[in-house]
Amino acid sequence: AKGSGRSTYAFYSQDLTNQARQRVELGTALRQALEQRQLVAYYQPVHCLRDGRIIGFEALVRWDHPDHGLISPAAFIPAAEESGLISSIDRWMLQQACRQIRGWLDSGRSLDFVAVNISSRLFTRGELDLHVSQVLAESRLEPGYLMLEITESAVMEDADAAMIILDRLRELGVRLAIDDFGTGYSSLARLKRMRVHKLKIDQGFVRGLPHDPENAAITRSVIGLAHNLGLSVVAEGVETAEQAAFLLEEGCDLGQGFGFGRPCAPERIEWDLERMH
Ligand code: C2E
Ligand code: CA
Ligand code: CA
Ligand code: CA
Numbered sequence: 001a002k003g004s005g006r007s008t009y010a011f012y013s014q015d016l017t018n019q020a021r022q023r024v025e026l027g028t029a030l031r032q033a034l035e036q037r038q039l040v041a042y043y044q045p046v047h048c049l050r051d052g053r054i055i056g057f058e059a060l061v062r063w064d065h066p067d068h069g070l071i072s073p074a075a076f077i078p079a080a081e082e083s084g085l086i087s088s089i090d091r092w093m094l095q096q097a098c099r100q101i102r103g104w105l106d107s108g109r110s111l112d113f114v115a116v117n118i119s120s121r122l123f124t125r126g127e128l129d130l131h132v133s134q135v136l137a138e139s140r141l142e143p144g145y146l147m148l149e150i151t152e153s154a155v156m157e158d159a160d161a162a163m164i165i166l167d168r169l170r171e172l173g174v175r176l177a178i179d180d181f182g183t184g185y186s187s188l189a190r191l192k193r194m195r196v197h198k199l200k201i202d203q204g205f206v207r208g209l210p211h212d213p214e215n216a217a218i219t220r221s222v223i224g225l226a227h228n229l230g231l232s233v234v235a236e237g238v239e240t241a242e243q244a245a246f247l248l249e250e251g252c253d254l255g256q257g258f259g260f261g262r263p264c265a266p267e268r269i270e271w272d273l274e275r276m277h
Contacts, residue, residue, distance in 0.1 A: 027083035030076055033063055034088060040064050041096040043114070044263035046234060046256045049248040054271060056113035056147070058256060059097040060263045061089060077119075087122040091131060098139040098146065100266055105145075109271070113175060115147040120154030124161065129168040136174075143173030149200065150176070152184030159190050166194055177234070182222055192229055199226045203237025203257070210246035223252050 033039055043057040063071040080086040097114045104111060122128060136143055148169060155162045155178060166176060177198035178186075182205055201222050208215040219235070226233045235247045238257030247255055261270065 023079045023082060026076060026079040027085060030063070030080055030083070030085055030089075033065070034085070034092065038064050038066070039089065039092065040265070041093055041100065042263035043100070043266055043269060044256060045261045045269065046115070046254050047260045049235075049244060049252055049255045052260075054111065055254060056111050056115065057269075058115040058117075058149070058263075059093055059100075060117070061093055062263075081119060081121060084121065086119040087125060090117065090119055090122045091135075093117070094132065094135050094146075095138070098135050098141050101145050102139040102141055103266075111145075113145055113147040115149050115177060117149050117179065118154075120151065120157060123150055123154050123165060124158070128165065129172055132169065132174060133172055136172075144175060147175040147177055147198070149179040151179045152181050152186055155194065156184050156186055156190070163193060166196065170195065182218060188225070191225075196231065198232050198234055200234045200236055201252075206235050206237045206243060206247075206257070209243045216246070219247070219252075220250050223250050227251065 040062050042060045042062050044060060045054045046056045046058060047053060048055050061073050063073075063076055065071050077086065080089055094116050097116045101111070101114050118128070132146070132148075133143075136146065150162075150166075155166075169176060175198070176196040177200055178191075178194070178196055179200050180202040181199040183202050199222060201219060205215045205218050205222075209219060210216055223233050232253040234254040234256055235243075235252050236256050238244050238247065238255040239259045241259065243257075244255055244259060
């Protein structure tokens, strides 16, 4: 029994070594991908739930791999976080998004914002405000067009430090959203002191709407909480007209999801699509 236990352990640790090696290899490939411009920014529309208009977009990274095609961030963000490359990816996405906003404005499009995801690495690293203001200046962009999404868990990891970083960013004039709200453990007192502009309800809560009574209750209370603090609310993962109707009924401001539009390359955005079908 001892012997077999040992060999199980040997297989197990061998497996872990392989996994670790794969992650290192993925990290290396990803660094090359960034240098060789294989990363692309996709944009998913964020709609006003009342009239269906596009209000803004969320920028989402994709890896356009020469052999494997389009790779979703779920497959490479963990390796990017581990290797620290996520900060470079996020800074590159910030630059792409600002250039894209500049391009849209110059061609006469009207939009409120483009949201960019900020990893907890980049958020806590310092000098984010400096980098953001450089990128804005490079695209001659008013800061209010840029929204930064920081996850609830990144913000609550060290709430006192986060507060200082958020204050600096807010003073720059960019807008701030707490992403995946409801999955972390915010205290209400802290949330109030954060003074962000938006909460994004995690798609895990939207999924069961309107029939799942618990998700309905959570969604309702997040909307109420946000409005009481003067924040607007974005629901993510809105796939059906029924979900959109429920969210509108509950007073949710904005919706984002496959029911409105999938993330896509900027030239493929359907600007005039007004209603969910
Ligand atoms: P997230 O920030 O919560 O982004 C929302 C994810 O939900 C996106 O997945 C989006 O495509 C997906 N989604 C949108 N609508 C629907 C829907 O109706 N149904 C379903 N099932 N899914 C929907 P995506 O693009 O695969 O990104 C996954 C995650 O990867 C993001 O989650 C975010 O955490 C991370 N990510 C993506 N781009 C970046 C980036 O540039 N920087 C960082 N740090 N993270 C990123
Ligand atoms: Ca996000
Ligand atoms: Ca989210
Ligand atoms: Ca998420």
